[in-house]
Amino acid sequence: GENVEQHPSTLSVQEGDSAVIKCTYSDSASNYFPWYKQELGKRPQLIIDIRSNVGEKKDQRIAVTLNKTAKHFSLHITETQPEDSAVYFCAASGYSTLTFGKGTMLLVSP
Amino acid sequence: TAGITQAPTSQILAAGRSMTLRCTQDMRHNAMYWYRQDLGLGLRLIHYSNTAGTTGKGEVPDGYSVSRANTDDFPLTLASAVPSQTSVYFCASSETGPYGYTFGSGTRLTVV
Numbered sequence: 414g415e416n417v418e419q420h421p422s423t424l425s426v427q428e429g430d431s432a433v434i435k436c437t438y439s440d441s442a443s444n445y446f447p448w449y450k451q452e453l454g455k456r457p458q459l460i461i462d463i464r465s466n467v468g469e470k471k472d473q474r475i476a477v478t479l480n481k482t483a484k485h486f487s488l489h490i491t492e493t494q495p496e497d498s499a500v501y502f503c504a505a506s507g508y509s510t511l512t513f514g515k516g517t518m519l520l521v522s523p
Numbered sequence: 524t525a526g527i528t529q530a531p532t533s534q535i536l537a538a539g540r541s542m543t544l545r546c547t548q549d550m551r552h553n554a555m556y557w558y559r560q561d562l563g564l565g566l567r568l569i570h571y572s573n574t575a576g577t578t579g580k581g582e583v584p585d586g587y588s589v590s591r592a593n594t595d596d597f598p599l600t601l602a603s604a605v606p607s608q609t610s611v612y613f614c615a616s617s618e619t620g621p622y623g624y625t626f627g628s629g630t631r632l633t634v635v
Contacts, residue, residue, distance in 0.1 A: 414582070419565075422563075445621055447621075447622075447624075449624075455628075456613065456626040456629060457613070458626070459624065462622075462623075502565060504621075506620075506621035508620075508621075509554065509571065509620050510568055510571050510579075510581065510621055511556075511568075511621045512582075513558075513565045513566040513567075514565055515563060515564060516565050
């Protein structure tokens with residue numbers, strides 16, 4: 414089955430800095446790569462996703478890049494704000510279910 | 524408001540007892556999923572259902588069972604709870620396949 418590795422496990426940045434979270438996956442058949450944000454005590458929510466026929470996707474301050482050859486994808490957050498503080502999960506799927514990474518706790522200090 | 528509802532919000536359960544976690548969605552989504560979330564381990568798939576009447580095993584199915592008698596409901600049953608099943612359980616649904624999961628608010632279960 415699919416295996417998703419996510420790094421780093423924690424990331425601390427100053428407000429206004431950029432943050433990058435990286436994931437690798439094992440199954441070359443995977444073709445869908447979403448990112449979820451989970452605030453403390455809340456449910457995970459989809460923030461951006463990318464499919465394997467696209468190399469990069471951007472939505473305001475967040476962007477995701479995908480390298481299918483290397484089997485890795487990354488989340489980029491620019492101009493971070495305190496409200497970006499949360500746990501971020503990457504995931505991968507080639508079939509009907511998502512396999513998640515273990516998560517990255519992002520802390521943005523004012 | 525359309526969405527996905529889980530019950531109960533939290534529960535303390537004695538080891539050896541059985542329990543059913545409820546999940547209901549009103550979005551007419553075909554696919555539904557159960558994940559457990561443990562600190563440092565992320566979200567791990569327990570069972571899933573691609574459509575009413577079908578179910579499948581995920582990464583950590585042992586000790587759990589599910590049924591999908593209709594489109595809206597996807598209950599998760601623990602037949603005989605053990606302390607290692609202490610976790611936060613999230614139900615999710617999607618219109619089809621893995622695209623755009625909507626998660627429920629979770630059930631925090633403590634087995635003592």
